Amino acid sequence: MPPKRITFITGNENKLKEVKMILSTGPSTEKDETPFELVNLPLDLDEIQEIDLEAIAIHKCKQAAQKVDKGNAVFVEDTALRFDAFNGLPGAYIKWFLKSLGLEKIVKMLEPYENKGAQAVTTIAYADENGEFHTFQGITEGIIVDSRGPTDFGWDSIFQPLESGGKTYAEMNKTNKNLISHRGRAFEKFKSHLYNN
Template sequence: MSVKDIVFVTGNANKLKEVKMILSSESSKFNLINEPLDLEEIQDIDLESIAMAKCKQAANILGPNTPVFVEDTALVFDEFNGLPGAYIKWFVKSMGLAKIVKMLDSFENKSAKAITTIAFADGKGGFHIFQGITEGKIVDSRGPTTFGWDSIFEPNEASGKTYAEMEKVDKNEISQRGRAFAKLKGFLATEFN
């Protein structure tokens, strides 16, 4: 059986590196190609709607027979009823990590959820959603600040470490991205068998 090309649409080099690491065991079944397409992101709080809209755009650009996926990650604060959610990237860019942490100063509840939503177009006309969630809390920044908000999110399962303080392999085991991609891997294993 020939190896199938699958396109991952992202312009984020760190995210691409992490996804390649997560999907590495399936790499013999398909060839992961990166396309940094500039896709329009709809403004919504529904994470599945955002990912699906981007995936449909990508499928239109790349052609109907091209398997392609997009990934969208959100950070939701329990006290803010799901915000900043999908807007976290813009909060980080405009406010910085310290001010994001400060937003929760007057609240006792610092609980948060990291959510990754993957929308996959299978190249046969079907669209599929895979989602991973990791619960944790917002803390003062600890560890390298080179990957989004990793240094302010402490997962409940991380023995007191932020994502940024964890080894990548350990992070991928419990992260929302690792969980979402585990579901995609399972799907691809049957799809490309």
């Protein structure tokens, strides 16, 4: 029987590579045959104005499920960066802050505040082949720092996880990053669901 096809709604090549890397190994530490085929589809989905990250992801996943063939599994991934000093903002709006302000100005926003604490959060919403919705969330605690490392992947160069030994995401190699990242943690939960259901 051919593996089931799962469609990841993204046009972001870096994100797609990272997700394929995380999902390409089975529950053991060795490379296994995956019970699914991962494909991507770059769709523009409406994003509701909401601070509840699961509500945002489910809303997007419902739209995506209507745009793929009936009976096809589909998922969306939504990432947020929450600043402690701003009671969780910019949250899901981080991509717009990044587009409008750039990394340097985002860091500068926190300058007047002693607390530079932040949470990186990934929420996955998955509609299985039966049309049932599931959510998986991963969180990594860290601090916002001046940009260090390559700046080609979102805000990785200004987020320093507490568990990284003083490195920003951008300074870490992909394998080590995936072990502690918000995305890695969310996708480990998702992977466990895919391999066990």
